[in-house]
Amino acid sequence: MTAVPLQPPRRLIEFTLDGRETRVPEGSTILDACRAAGKDVPTLCEGDTLTPKNACRVCVVEVAGARTLAPACSRRAEAGMDVRTDTRRARHSRKIVLELLASSTDLSTTPRAAEWIKEYQAEPGRFGAGAARLNEAPKIDNDLYVRDYDKCIQCYKCVDACGEQWQNSFAISVAGRGFDARISTEHDAPLTDSACVFCGNCIEVCPTGALSFKSEFDMRDAGTWNESAQTETTTVCAYCGVGCNLTLHVQENEIVKVTSPHDNPVTHGNLCIKGRFGFQHVQQH
Amino acid sequence: MDLHFGDGKPTDQERAAVDALLGPASSPWEGADDRSETDLRWARGGRDARERRDQLLPGLHAINDRVGWISEGALDYLCRRLTIPPADAYGVATFYAMFAVAPRPARVVHVCTDLACAVRGSAALCADLEERLGAAGATEGDVTWQQSPCLGLCERAPAALVLQAGEPASAAGRAPSPLHSGPRKAAAEVVRRRTSAVVAPATAGTVASAATAPEAAPGEPPAAMAVPQAGRPDLTLLKRVGVVDPASLDDYRAHGGYAALRRAFGIGPAEVIREVTEAGLLGRGGAAFPTGRKWQATASQPDHPHYLVCNADESEPGTFKDRVVMEGDPYALVESMTIAGYAVGAHQGYLYIRGEYPRAVARLEHAIAQARSRGFLGENVLGHGYAFDIELRRGAGAYICGEETALFNSIEGYRGEPRSKPPFPVEKGLFGKPTAANNVETLINVLPVLTMGAEAYAAVGTGTSTGPKLFCVSGSVRRPGVYELPFGAALDELLELAGRPESIRAVLLGGAAGGFVRPDETDIPLTFEGTRAAGTTLGSGVVLVIDDSVELPRILLRIAEFFRDESCGQCVPCRIGTVRQEEALHRILDRRGAEAADDVALLREVGSAMKDASICGLGQTAWNAVESAIDRLGVYAAADPERSTT
Numbered sequence: 001m002t003a004v005p006l007q008p009p010r011r012l013i014e015f016t017l018d019g020r021e022t023r024v025p026e027g028s029t030i031l032d033a034c035r036a037a038g039k040d041v042p043t044l045c046e047g048d049t050l051t052p053k054n055a056c057r058v059c060v061v062e063v064a065g066a067r068t069l070a071p072a073c074s075r076r077a078e079a080g081m082d083v084r085t086d087t088r089r090a091r092h093s094r095k096i097v098l099e100l101l102a103s104s105t106d107l108s109t110t111p112r113a114a115e116w117i118k119e120y121q122a123e124p125g126r127f128g129a130g131a132a133r134l135n136e137a138p139k140i141d142n143d144l145y146v147r148d149y150d151k152c153i154q155c156y157k158c159v160d161a162c163g164e165q166w167q168n169s170f171a172i173s174v175a176g177r178g179f180d181a182r183i184s185t186e187h188d189a190p191l192t193d194s195a196c197v198f199c200g201n202c203i204e205v206c207p208t209g210a211l212s213f214k215s216e217f218d219m220r221d222a223g224t225w226n227e228s229a230q231t232e233t234t235t236v237c238a239y240c241g242v243g244c245n246l247t248l249h250v251q252e253n254e255i256v257k258v259t260s261p262h263d264n265p266v267t268h269g270n271l272c273i274k275g276r277f278g279f280q281h282v283q284q285h
Numbered sequence: 286m287d288l289h290f291g292d293g294k295p296t297d298q299e300r301a302a303v304d305a306l307l308g309p310a311s312s313p314w315e316g317a318d319d320r321s322e323t324d325l326r327w328a329r330g331g332r333d334a335r336e337r338r339d340q341l342l343p344g345l346h347a348i349n350d351r352v353g354w355i356s357e358g359a360l361d362y363l364c365r366r367l368t369i370p371p372a373d374a375y376g377v378a379t380f381y382a383m384f385a386v387a388p389r390p391a392r393v394v395h396v397c398t399d400l401a402c403a404v405r406g407s408a409a410l411c412a413d414l415e416e417r418l419g420a421a422g423a424t425e426g427d428v429t430w431q432q433s434p435c436l437g438l439c440e441r442a443p444a445a446l447v448l449q450a451g452e453p454a455s456a457a458g459r460a461p462s463p464l465h466s467g468p469r470k471a472a473a474e475v476v477r478r479r480t481s482a483v484v485a486p487a488t489a490g491t492v493a494s495a496a497t498a499p500e501a502a503p504g505e506p507p508a509a510m511a512v513p514q515a516g517r518p519d520l521t522l523l524k525r526v527g528v529v530d531p532a533s534l535d536d537y538r539a540h541g542g543y544a545a546l547r548r549a550f551g552i553g554p555a556e557v558i559r560e561v562t563e564a565g566l567l568g569r570g571g572a573a574f575p576t577g578r579k580w581q582a583t584a585s586q587p588d589h590p591h592y593l594v595c596n597a598d599e600s601e602p603g604t605f606k607d608r609v610v611m612e613g614d615p616y617a618l619v620e621s622m623t624i625a626g627y628a629v630g631a632h633q634g635y636l637y638i639r640g641e642y643p644r645a646v647a648r649l650e651h652a653i654a655q656a657r658s659r660g661f662l663g664e665n666v667l668g669h670g671y672a673f674d675i676e677l678r679r680g681a682g683a684y685i686c687g688e689e690t691a692l693f694n695s696i697e698g699y700r701g702e703p704r705s706k707p708p709f710p711v712e713k714g715l716f717g718k719p720t721a722a723n724n725v726e727t728l729i730n731v732l733p734v735l736t737m738g739a740e741a742y743a744a745v746g747t748g749t750s751t752g753p754k755l756f757c758v759s760g761s762v763r764r765p766g767v768y769e770l771p772f773g774a775a776l777d778e779l780l781e782l783a784g785r786p787e788s789i790r791a792v793l794l795g796g797a798a799g800g801f802v803r804p805d806e807t808d809i810p811l812t813f814e815g816t817r818a819a820g821t822t823l824g825s826g827v828v829l830v831i832d833d834s835v836e837l838p839r840i841l842l843r844i845a846e847f848f849r850d851e852s853c854g855q856c857v858p859c860r861i862g863t864v865r866q867e868e869a870l871h872r873i874l875d876r877r878g879a880e881a882a883d884d885v886a887l888l889r890e891v892g893s894a895m896k897d898a899s900i901c902g903l904g905q906t907a908w909n910a911v912e913s914a915i916d917r918l919g920v921y922a923a924a925d926p927e928r929s930t931t
Contacts, residue, residue: 054705055856057898068905069897074705089897093858096894100861126887128872132864154854163373170288170370174700174854175379177683179864181854186291186371187357187386195289195370 015081022077030061030072030083041085042094042116044101044207045155046073049268050165053156057097058116062087069093095120104133104179106151109209109220132179138217141190144198144277146217149182151210158183158202158211166270171195172202200276204259204269213257213277226251234261237275242266244275255279288370293358302351303363305453306343315366335368339716341698345378346640346679353393353450354385369698380700380853382434382682383448383640391450394418394430394496395641396487399602400797401439401759403843404835405486410443413489418496428496434684434847435602436485436641439759439829440511440766444485445492446641447499481643505644508613511605513764513783521733521745521753522726523769526613531648534655537616543661545735549624550669557628558584561731563739565751570596570687570724571795571825572902573813576731579721582711583629586719593631594715594722595622596692597638597645600684601796602847603827606755607725609767611638611645614729615652619675621728623666624735626673629721634675637692640682650677684851688901689714689722691853702855703901726755726826746772750812754826758783760793761832773815776807779828786832791918793831795824797844798906800913821913837920841911842870848907859904862895866908878923885921888912 010025017033024033034041045056054071061072064082069090077083084090098117102124107113117124138148154174163170171194175184185194203211212220219225230251237244244267247259258276262269295303304310313324344363348355355378364371378384396414398407411421411432419425421432438444482495482502495502509515509527516527530536537543549557562577583591595618599607611618622634636653638646653675656662664672678696680686686695690704693715714720730752734742743751750772756779759765763784770779776792789804800821802809809819816823831840845867854860869888873881892908899905914920 053855054900057857057900060898068899071705092890093894093898096862096891097857097898100857100865100891100894103865104861127865127868131868153857154860156855163370171372173370173372173376175376176854177380178849178852178854179860181860184372184375186360186375189291193291194372 013077013079015077015079015083017083018085024077028077030070030075030077030085031059033077033083034061034072034085039085041072042112042119043073044110044113044153045157047157047205047207048262050157050160050205053160055155056101056153058094060090060093060097061085062090091120095122098122099124099126101153103127103131105153105208106148107153107208109151109212110153110207113208139190140214140217142192142198143214144273145200145203146212146214147183147191148210148212148217151208152183153208153210154181154183155207157205157207161201161205162196166268167197167199167201169195169197169199171197198273198277199271200273201270203276204271215256219251219256225256230256237271239272239274239278244271246271246275248279254283288364288368290361290365290371291357293356293361295356295358295362296352298351299348299356299359300362302347303344303359303366306347307337307340307366310366337367338369338698339696340367341369341374341377342678342681342695345374345381345384346681349384349681350450351452353391354387354389356386356388360386367698377698377700380683381640381680384681390424390427390429392428392496392499393448394428394492395433395436395446395448396430396492397434397436397438397442397444397446398432398843399435399847400793400829400840400843401435401603401765402443403840404760404829404831405442407443410445410487410489410492414492417489417493430492430496433641434682434850435600435604437599437605437608437639438483438485439603439605439757441485441506442759442765443487444483445487445495446643447482447484447492447495447502448643449481449499483644508609511609511766512613512768513766514768520769522610522729522755523613523767525617526609529614529616531613531615532651534616534652534659534661537614541736542616543620543667545732546620546624546627546661546667548735549627550667550671554584554628554630557624557735560739561628561734564734564742565749566727566730566734566742567750567813568724569726569730569754569826571601571798571822573823576723576727579711579723580625580629582709583631583719583721586712588712588719589630590633590718591629591631592715592718592720593622593626593629593634594689594692594696594720595625595634595636595725595728596687596689596722597636597642597725598680598687598692599642599725599825600639600680600687600851601798601825601827602844603759603793603796603829604757604825605759606757606767606826608642608645610725610729610755611642612648615645615648616656617729617732618649618725619652619656619662621731622675623662623673624731625721625723625728627666627671629719631721632672632674634673635696635715636675636677637680637686637696638677639680639686646677646679653677683853684847685853685901685903688903691901692722693720700853702853703903705900724825747810747812747814749814754811754823756811756826756828758828758830760830761786761789761835762830770811772812774811776802776809776811776828779811780807780830783828783830786830788833789830790833790835791831791837791914793827793829793840793910795822796827796829797847798822798902798909799824799827800909801918802913803917806917820917822909837914837918838870838874841914841920842867842874844910845870845907848903852903852907856898856900856904858895858897859899859901859907862891862899862904863907865891866895866911870911873921877921881921885915888915 012023043059046052052073054074059072060069062084099122234247260269348359482499566576567573686701691701695701710720756768791801849863869884
């Protein structure tokens with residue numbers, strides 16, 4: 001059983017969600033309220049353990065009286081608010097955002113992207129064959145992980161996880177501006193020359209597979225990656241005494257990657273280089 | 286924070302540039318060359334150093350001004366001095382158009398190709414320059430030239446700006462102001478005396494010779510040349526431009542200066558806010574928010590300190606009114622900021638001014654220093670026991686930094702990306718504290734509000750748009766410039782004043798984020814409500830007149846290019862939507878009617894998502910002008926008389 005620390009009691013506020021009176025604890029976001037009400041609002045850049053940057057704009061909803069749509073992931077519910085999650089305007093913006101993303105980025109490893117593209121009837125192809133896209137080769141400069149920015153939607157989660165919200169390494173940042181903006185180290189140096197400590201927490205939060213284990217990248221490349229054949233086993237890391245939880249992803253009796261449960265109150269999904277990548281010794285034959 | 290620095294070493298010049306700003310390194314820990322093993326075991330700086338993060342932008346300017354670009358070693362040294370992760374600082378340096386992180390010549394010529402300059406022949410100028418100086422971006426001798434977004438010199442279009450890096454003539458930095466003793470203690474930005482030259486109107490010949498010898502380039506005409514009405518007795522906001530000596534505090538006082546501040550001290554902050562509220566003063570930056578309400582909301586915040594920010598990052602293509610006021614009557618802005626600071630309970634004001642305005646920067650630096658030395662700023666303003674000082678911050682080429690929350694990020698040393706609202710600046714603004722952010726024109730309106738009184742001020746203009754308004758008229762008119770009219774005058778009246786061309790194809794109101802009106806609509810009243818009723822906007826007061834010689838699709842393409850260039854890239858609708866908008870406009874550049882219909886429909890769909898789902902005003906308005914050109918001007922409609930606009 002996972003221990004859940006108790007928080008001070010919070011007041012409940014009342015607002016209207018899709019015409020229905022809803023009560024949520026003060027401080028909840030609209031997305032929290034949607035999830036509590038069983039509504040499926042799509043989102044890419046929202047992360048359960050990071051402050052959302054609300055950059056992807058897939059989760060926009062209509063708030064009565066507001067000139068523009070609001071990001072459900074970071075707009076807090078306010079008493080008396082009248083929120084509609086499924087209006088024509090909101091659906092239109094989601095559709096266009098998905099089209100824009102899919103026309104410029106490779107969403108093939110983004111969970112649920114294909115499903116949403118279908119649901120919102122997005123047609124990324126209609127911007128034409130000449131539509132600008134990132135078209136970057138994957139950056140492979142170390143044996144632990146690969147940065148494939150062709151798949152990057154620039155949600156800032158890796159930057160936040162590497163920086164002040166989790167790891168405090170500050171090895172990466174967003175460089176450049178506009179369509180040319182990229183996640184980058186200083187002067188675009190290889191990761192091995194940067195402040196990176198190879199904790200892999202950026203991989204943990206990446207919503208699109210732009211950051212991946214080298215093991216996963218190689219297997220996908222070879223066509224041997226098979227998620228349906230993988231088992232996940234959560235165990236305790238044996239390297240030190242902190243007791244971080246490790247989830248071992250095993251395919252054909254080989255550990256192929258390691259994640260960590262986000263609801264663990266000690267680590268929130270964080271690991272160090274050893275817990276994340278130091279699994280080869282388990283499978284020495 | 287576990288910082289990792291590279292092995293790059295600054296050159297002596299780079300180190301000197303940074304040290305001139307921050308003072309010499311107080312310990313080897315901060316990046317001196319002779320660090321010993323012991324130094325590395327002993328952490329210094331810590332919180333104090335981190336709280337100087339807002340010196341990052343001035344630091345990048347210091348290096349870029351001295352060397353012309355920012356090397357790895359220089360960036361690393363600056364980061365050590367400020368305890369900033371190098372990746373972070375690199376992200377900031379690459380955000381701004383005026384900085385380079387790859388070697389380039391010390392002299393860079395920026396040639397404006399934006400709307401007003403495009404109307405006045407910037408394309409031909411660029412073609413000529415290509416013959417004289419080589420292709421844009423190529424290095425010819427010690428010079429490179431590049432195309433630039435609006436330089437704010439629209440009344441003298443086409444315009445060019447030559448910036449030369451080098452040693453400042455006087456290496457002595459300005460002394461830190463006495464109020465900078467708190468956590469934001471910082472050596473004030475070093476006064477740059479490197480050479481820059483403004484060439485406008487520009488020909489390939491004048492640009493080329495200014496590029497070879499900027500110090501020998503002819504001086505700029507006085508600011509009053511941009512005010513065709515200069516000297517007229519019925520002016521309120523522009524009455525001193527061309528009349529006072531912009532360098533003389535005494536001359537300013539002799540022309541009624543500081544009467545408004547004395548009245549403010551006489552009636553107290555609450556009464557100042559009441560006067561401003563009753564005067565009905567609306568923000569002139571484009572959003573038209575009631576200034577009194579903003580001040581009241583800031584003043585009443587329990588959190589302290591409060592800040593005042595003057596937004597002088599005038600980068601909207603076609604806008605140059607703030608520049609003319611700052612160059613022609615700088616003390617008026619210093620006085621207005623003092624009054625605003627007093628009203629909202631701030632003791633520190635930040636004047637964020639765009640980096641492309643060298644003369645306005647110099648005039649305001651001088652005015653602030655004079656005011657400080659004479660007791661009009663400082664610990665005890667005019668002996669009333671109120672402490673207020675102004676710090677000038679130079680932007681570095683980013684239109685988005687005119688968005689108030691992006692401006693706060695820029696001052697704080699972060700990428701100039703807008704923040705989500707709420708929370709609003711009056712609650713959590715600069716450094717997370719309650720902040721009132723006002724445009725230059727809004728602030729200088731406070732002077733007549735206080736000297737005339739709320740009632741007399743509100744009697745000018747219309748019921749809901751009160752007071753005088755500045756308009757930036759450019760393009761195909763005979764007398765381009767800044768005009769002052771009371772709200773309510775019709776567009777026709779303004780066009781008559783400025784010399785209406787024989788044939789008008791369209792008028793762009795409000796700049797790139799504004800909208801077009803047809804020549805048969807020039808009876809629109811120039812008020813916030815009048816333009817809104819006509820389905821357009823007053824925005825920042827741009828009136829760009831386009832005659833028949835100008836092809837609208839090319840102007841629209843330039844607008845799209847501008848937004849694609851200036852998008853910060855934070856949110857998807859704007860980052861990718863502006864690219865798709867530009868691509869579609871490219872495709873239909875020479876197409877009309879049915880041939881363009883699919884792309885026009887695509888533009889509408891993408892445009893409405895940008896308007897609805899972007900984080901900030903840039904993305905939300907990036908489609909306005911194109912939409913109005915399609916709907917009101919029928920720009921891609923078939924050429925037949927029965928025009929179809931869809």
